[in-house]
Amino acid sequence: MSAANPFRTTFRLPSRNQRINWFPGHMTKGMRQIQQKLRSVDCIVEIHDARIPMAGRSSQFFDTITGNGVKPHILVLNKVDLLGPKQQRGIVKQLRDQQPELRNILFTNCKDQRNSGVLDILPMATKLVSESSRFNRSNSAEHNIMIMGVPNVGKSSIINVLRNVHLKKKSAARVGAEAGITRSVGERIKIQEQPLVYMIDTPGILQPSVTDDEMGLKLALVGCLPDHIAGEDLIADYLLYWLNKHRRYEYVDKLGLQGGPNDNITAVLADFAQQQGMFHRVKQYNGQVEVMTNLLAAARKFISYFRTGQLGAINLDEECTYQS
Numbered sequence: 001m002s003a004a005n006p007f008r009t010t011f012r013l014p015s016r017n018q019r020i021n022w023f024p025g026h027m028t029k030g031m032r033q034i035q036q037k038l039r040s041v042d043c044i045v046e047i048h049d050a051r052i053p054m055a056g057r058s059s060q061f062f063d064t065i066t067g068n069g070v071k072p073h074i075l076v077l078n079k080v081d082l083l084g085p086k087q088q089r090g091i092v093k094q095l096r097d098q099q100p101e102l103r104n105i106l107f108t109n110c111k112d113q114r115n116s117g118v119l120d121i122l123p124m125a126t127k128l129v130s131e132s133s134r135f136n137r138s139n140s141a142e143h144n145i146m147i148m149g150v151p152n153v154g155k156s157s158i159i160n161v162l163r164n165v166h167l168k169k170k171s172a173a174r175v176g177a178e179a180g181i182t183r184s185v186g187e188r189i190k191i192q193e194q195p196l197v198y199m200i201d202t203p204g205i206l207q208p209s210v211t212d213d214e215m216g217l218k219l220a221l222v223g224c225l226p227d228h229i230a231g232e233d234l235i236a237d238y239l240l241y242w243l244n245k246h247r248r249y250e251y252v253d254k255l256g257l258q259g260g261p262n263d264n265i266t267a268v269l270a271d272f273a274q275q276q277g278m279f280h281r282v283k284q285y286n287g288q289v290e291v292m293t294n295l296l297a298a299a300r301k302f303i304s305y306f307r308t309g310q311l312g313a314i315n316l317d318e319e320c321t322y323q324s
């Protein structure tokens, strides 16, 4: 604690042995399938969540899957509707300071394509492919673009948007609000006729072992892993810690807290649950049923406010320097 900011300055997991990791079997399979398809790929579009431009991205891990960066590469930071325009320039600088070779960066919003970079993806990819040495594919007129990234960042959504815009055809890739909707590398999907462009959707893949606790919690907070892996109570506590540490007190009004900012998650959730009338019946050891505030329901709603941008535009990595 400090006099200037009376709240926590570091976040610790409740148990020393706990790790926020998620690497189910379909990710191992997905990695293998990606590597098998790489020979027929002309450009790789890496999609990530704009609210965590650093967390969950490892250029070393990415290169292991994609064969050391020989293919043209675009980094797309999606869900920019939840980040806002002001922070974009700072993020580009932050990314390039960490990874100087990163040249092609776009910010996109699948929910409203008009004012975002979604429509720049194909022209940028086409240009990069035409300028690249295509090795075994130099005689092929068609372009294959592989979409990759961590789970739930909008990979399949971007394919659907581009197919709809360029071909006026309906969605071809399954989309969903939970992590792990796409579970294997599918057949290529046609996106454009002239030049002929296909996209290959892939399952979201995380690093097999995330050793940085805060990185794991940020991935959990934006929904890159199922909530039960970290647990909603822990995710909500991390969110509260982050907001207080960065003096982002919009949550106080949003949750209707009477006593102002507070760093105690149980007190915050209890107050919020009271305001919202979230109660449940709990059977006690003596058989009596007691009506109590429903802290889990309150935690879920608090997290959902963050995920839908109702706590303001937030870059969770604003002061981060992960080793890539």
Ligand SMILES: Nc1nc2c(ncn2[C@@H]2O[C@H](COP(=O)(O)OP(=O)(O)OP(=O)(O)O)[C@@H](O)[C@H]2O)c(=O)[nH]1
Binding pocket: 078, 079, 080, 081, 082, 108, 109, 110, 111, 150, 151, 152, 153, 154, 155, 156, 157, 158, 174, 175, 176, 177, 178, 179, 180, 181, 182, 183, 202, 203, 204, 205
């Ligand atoms: N707010 C917002 N939500 C988005 C955007 N793009 C996609 N989504 C939502 O994010 C969720 C995940 O989208 P998907 O396209 O299934 O993500 P994915 O990366 O293919 O996910 P996996 O297949 O599970 O790895 C869905 O609920 C989408 O509606 C965006 O630009 N803004």
Ligand SMILES: [Mg+2]
Binding pocket: 155, 156, 157, 174, 175, 181, 182, 201, 202, 203, 204
């Ligand atoms: Mg998908």
